[in-house]
Amino acid sequence: MHARFVRSAAVAIAVTGTLTWAPAASAQPSEPTPSASAIPAETPAPDAGSVEITTKDTAGDALPGAKFLLLDSAGQEAGRGKTDEQGQLTFPDLTPGVYRLKETASGSPLHEVVADQDVIVTPGATTRLTITDPFKAAKVLLQAKDDKTGKLLPGATVNIGSGTSTLLTLTTGDKGTASGELPVTSRKTQFWVKEIKAPAGYDLYKPAKTFTAGPGAPVTVTVTNAKTATGPKPDPSDKPTHKPTHTPTDTPSSPGKPSSGTGGSTPSVSGSDTPDSNSAAAATPVGNSTPKAPTGSLAHTGADATPWLIGGAAVLIAAGGGALAMARRSRTDGPTDDLIES
Secondary structure: OOEEOOOOOOOOEEEOOEEEOOOOOOOEEOOOOOOHHHOOOOOOOOOOEEEEEEEEEOOOOEOOOOEEEEEOOOOOEEEEEEOOOOOEEEEEEEOOEEEEEEEEEOOOOOEOOOOOEEEEEOOOOEEEEEEEEOEOOEEEEEEEEEOOOOOEOOOOEEEEEEOOEEEEEEEOOOOOEEEEEEOOOOOOEEEEEEEEEOOOOEOOOOOOEEEEEOOOOEEEEEEEEOEOOOOOOOOHHHOOOOOOOOOOOOOOOOOOOOOOOOOOOOOOOOOOOOOOHHHHHHHOOOOOOOOOOOOOOOOOOHHHHHHHHHHHHHHHHHHHHHHHHHHHHHHHHHHHHHHHHO
């Protein structure tokens, strides 16, 4: 505002011998001054919208310091910022449309960022989003060992889980180890591990073990196996001491009876042991029917009666044959006699 002032002239007036100065004119404003209420306030366009973000983790705790970037549909930056102590961040005065929200940092070494997502801004409204940052996965190292020697064992397979859910299956390799990542839901999460396949030559470790893991922290899990028990080797001193009873098969037969045992040794009639009929007749004196034992030979057994038995059998056969012939003859003569009598 400009005001025009008129320079006043000082007029000296003598009043009872005293000089007094008085202004000849006063300053006057050139135009009226508007009141403060008449100045219009700066307000956003009536069709603008906004985005409000609340960030927390899977345990429900607020995450301050999480950084976000907002891009418009053309890929140009429309805003950036980080969450406050309550885990909140607002992007105001946004033109309605589709935006792309990117989390560039979680603000915590224990949490991961979420994937990018689209946000729709509507005229005159606030779009509220809740962002849940997951905990970083725990890193698990599995070892299978011999329970006596501590040797690492390949081929052990285990399941690792929480509650009733199996989250990870690992099998130890040639070095007897295996590694993987476990999702965690809190700063300290309890897991169980159960072996489902034992290394070759070892028994299955049946009990389930438990362990605790934190976000992003490494943890080592060890299962031990005992070798499969094998049957005891036979002790040489445990051999049976019973000896089978040997039944001789060459026991001499009773005199006058041939041996009937299968496989038994029957004295053979040879020229050295038993004389033939001609030599026996020549060597036996007249009137003596018993041959004498040759000098220096073993005593005669019942086997020496074999020739006599053979001779007796021949006599019986001859007698039987004669009887049979006479019987036939009598049968032949019978009808003739009957014819003569009639």
